[in-house]
Amino acid sequence: QKEVEQDPGPLSVPEGAIVSLNCTYSNSAFQYFMWYRQYSRKGPELLMYTYSSGNKEDGRFTAQVDKSSKYISLFIRDSQPSDSATYLCAMKFGKTGANNLFFGTGTRLTVIP
Amino acid sequence: DAGVIQSPRHEVTEMGQEVTLRCKPISGHDYLFWYRQTMMRGLELLIYFNNNVPIDDSGMPEDRFSAKMPNASFSTLKIQPSEPRDSAVYFCASSDWTGGNEQYFGPGTRLTVT
Numbered sequence: 001q002k003e004v005e006q007d008p009g010p011l012s013v014p015e016g017a018i019v020s021l022n023c024t025y026s027n028s029a030f031q032y033f034m035w036y037r038q039y040s041r042k043g044p045e046l047l048m049y050t051y052s053s054g055n056k057e058d059g060r061f062t063a064q065v066d067k068s069s070k071y072i073s074l075f076i077r078d079s080q081p082s083d084s085a086t087y088l089c090a091m092k093f094g095k096t097g098a099n100n101l102f103f104g105t106g107t108r109l110t111v112i113p
Numbered sequence: 114d115a116g117v118i119q120s121p122r123h124e125v126t127e128m129g130q131e132v133t134l135r136c137k138p139i140s141g142h143d144y145l146f147w148y149r150q151t152m153m154r155g156l157e158l159l160i161y162f163n164n165n166v167p168i169d170d171s172g173m174p175e176d177r178f179s180a181k182m183p184n185a186s187f188s189t190l191k192i193q194p195s196e197p198r199d200s201a202v203y204f205c206a207s208s209d210w211t212g213g214n215e216q217y218f219g220p221g222t223r224l225t226v227t
Contacts, residue, residue, distance in 0.1 A: 006155075032214050034214050041221075042220060042221075043117070043204050043218025043219055043220055043221055044156070044204075044218050045217075045218065046215045046216070049214040049215070088155070088156060099161060099163075099168070099169075099208075100158050100161070100169060101146075101158065101214075101216065102158075103155055103156040103157075104155060105154070105155030106155060106156075
């Protein structure tokens, strides 16, 4: 079993829809939770990160972490065709020196105009 | 800033050949990471360096893989001999002194071993 599980999709929504992307994890030692966005034929780029449990909002994007359930989510409001990409969740341990990121396999999202 | 630079962008080689992938991290970054991405396994960390020193190579699949970082601006990932199951996209990423949550990825090298 992978440490980080993510539904690969694909997910297809109409423009303007609210999108919900999710990951589950098994190791309670993860403290940092990130969402990366990867456009086709490009490297991933950081979208948002949160520390421990809670919500974080940045424009149309909201990241949620529920450590008790080992579950993280990314919500995209008013989705746009430019949001079409693969979204990867990633996690990191909190201890000093542990710089490895553990990635989910990614969810491919298509927003239809 | 040019970002992380990788070469070549595409590599097609025959089984048994040696393959060398190259990476130039962002200037001033202390950490360099090598990843492999496949549809089945997603993005997997192979090895990472801090100040040119390998810190964790537990993700390197086997002895056929080796990585070096002779200076702060250059790293190589070598596969010898290559096998068809090595076909994947290989990414290099770098991050600042915090080793942090934000890693800056290069465009990747798409490797096909026939």
